[in-house]
Amino acid sequence: MNDKERETILFVDDEEGLVELAGEYFRRKGFRLFTAKNGAEAVEILKHESIDCCFTDLNMPGMDGLELAGYIRQLDSSIPVIVVTGYPSLDSAVNTLKNGVVDFLVKPVRFSMLEACLGRVLRERRLFIDNIFLKKKLEGKSRLEALNRELTNKVEELNTLNMIMSNLSSIDASSDIFKCVTDLATEITNADESRFYVINDDIQQPFQVAASCGSAGEICDDGLDDVAELLMETVNDKIPFLVAENKNVRGLPEKILSFMAVPLKIRERVFGILVLHVIGGDTRFDKKDLFYMSFLTMNAASSIENIALYDNIFDNLFSTLYAFVQALEARDPYTRQHSDRVARLSVSIAGEMGCSKEEMDIIDFAGRLHDIGKIGVMDKVLLKPGKLTDEEFDMIKKHPVIGAKIIGQLGMWDREQEIIKYHHERFDGTGYPEGLKGEKIPFLARILAVADAFDAMDSDRAYRKKMEIERIMDIINEAAGTQFDPDVVKVFQKLYKQGNIQQTKKE
Ligand SMILES: [Fe+2]
Structure with a gap:
């Protein structure tokens, strides 16, 4: 066993004979030993050596044992300090314990007793250190796991947003957008069904223009009548509506387990509404789904605006050119x-x-x-x-x-x-x-x-x-x-x- 592996004891006492005997005893037992005649000497040793346990007398010239215990506590609270004193009093015992001293032995003391006490505190210290190490490892692991989860979520989020953007940007006709919106909505949220309704200004009645169903099955015909009132409320409120778990929500049929309605606004006017629902299985919509759907409708709205703008420019240009041709032919x-x-x-x-x-x-x-x-x-x-x-x-x-x-x-x-x-x-x-x-x-x-x-x-x-x-x-x-x-x-x-x-x- 080399010095680094051996446990190191610091023995502090102003009785030179005792220090010598103790040194000899513990060295023979295989420990590495440092001795000091008072607190000040001990502090010097502690500055340069790694100590596993300290025995100290209380009454010493200069820095006494109590002060030394305080110093060690500040330096490294895992180092056990055992007081060995010839003049015990209740006060001093209480004070030493307050200063983090783990045991209190009264002189004259047998070395075998010191050794037993040492064995116990070193075992406790090893356990304590192992515990701290384990705790830190665990904390580190769970922090890493949390960071990993966060990163995975962010990557997933960015992928989803990117998918929405790239799908919408490849569309050049408004009529295709609605189908694209419902397809994306079903895919992203795992909904059983999603539909897009355009809001008609005159009759104030949602009009279905696109629908997509997930893996669960076909589009059912009766959905709109059942939730029409809810849809109109969303239209009037102009804010998305999420029912993660349907517990007798007013206006929502019992068979719908989870529900979302997200308005599509163009210049603050509700132009249409995206509706999704779950009628079986474990899928339940959450705030993240709502965030994705809001992002989807927001981007669909700008695509519709862009296409309308482009169509307008296109029509204007064509009309102008065609007018030239007609004038020419006339x-x-x-x-x-x-x-x-x-x-x-x-x-x-x-x-x-x-x-x-x-x-x-x-x-x-x-x-x-x-x-x-x-x-x-x-x-x-x-x-x-x-x-x-x-x-x-x-x-x-x-x-x-x-x-x-x-x-x-x-x-x-x-x-x-x-x-x-x-x-x-x-x-x-x-x-x-x-x-x-x-x-x-x-x-x-x-x-x-x-x-x-x-x-x-x-x-x-x-x-x-x-x-x-x-x-x-x-x-x-x-x-x-x-x-x-x-x-x-x-x-x-x-x-x-x-x-x-x-x-x-x-x-
Ligand atoms: Fe020609």
Whole structure:
């Protein structure tokens, strides 16, 4: 056993003989021993050595035993101090005990007694230290666990908030938001069902626009009637309503175990209400769920506002551009309503060719604006009644690029812009402005090219009357693979045979 492992005793007494004997006795017993003749010497030792137990006399010159006990108590209250005195009195005994002394022995004392006492206090000290260590370890462990829990909760919270934000930000139509809100609400809270109601100003009655059910089952039909009154209260109060555990809450059917209603406010006006409930299982809503749902409705509200704002800007811009086209066409009796008809025809072909709703919207938009670039062509060329010179035709040929630039400057409508730019390309690569060939020409532009040509031949011109429809169809058919995409021509013929392409009656 080395010095560090051996327990160390400090023996303090002004009787040198006793100190010597005690030293010898305890060293023989395997202890490490320091001795001092008075309190002051003992203090010096305590400053540099780690002591496990201290025996001290009471009456010593200079610093006495009582003072020393006080010093040790301040230094390290776990060091046991045993008083060994030849002049015991009740007062001194009481005072020493007050100073943290653990035992009080009266001289003359046998060393075996000292040893027994030492064994006991050292055992107690070891237990005491082990206890403190364990307690600290336990405290440390539970503090760590609490921090871990807090961290896990925070990460979970951030993930949930992030999921809400990213789901909502990817939506660009108000109608999709409500379904997204109910889907997210069900997923986040584990609700059996969630619904979104819009509040109608006129009838002051919630109107359901979306619903989602959780793993438990299907949406039940009777939910709204049962809680309509509660919903209207939430609408009027404008604050969320949470029933964690339904204990006969007024207006809430017994079968609903847990319930939440969260208003969606746009500029402080309640626009709609998100309703969630649990009808079975262990899920119960809590304040955290309410926090998530409030965050969800708040963000859904800003998304709705943004979309409305965007739609408004979009409508305004489109109306302005469309007004240009109409003004342009109005000046030329031969092209009046041309763009409108081309748009309608293009949409029919696109529909028959299996295009999506989005693509049909795009071609409708592009169709109505496809010749907008003609506002950059001089009137004397544009409105010239006779045949155009090559130079004049070159000027006309610029209109697809000018049109695409007008649309492109607005920083949106990329696909519409492409259609406008390439609506005069030919399938065999001899068109303009770039001479694109075959499938290099955007698909919707290939559709618009057929509709555009049909309407041109179906209209009077200054130098010719409009053609008969059979003649037009022959021309278009013959141009399949040269001017037009043969697949588009095939569908166009099919529509014609079905009676869906008719000659336009113009006023
Ligand atoms: Fe054109």
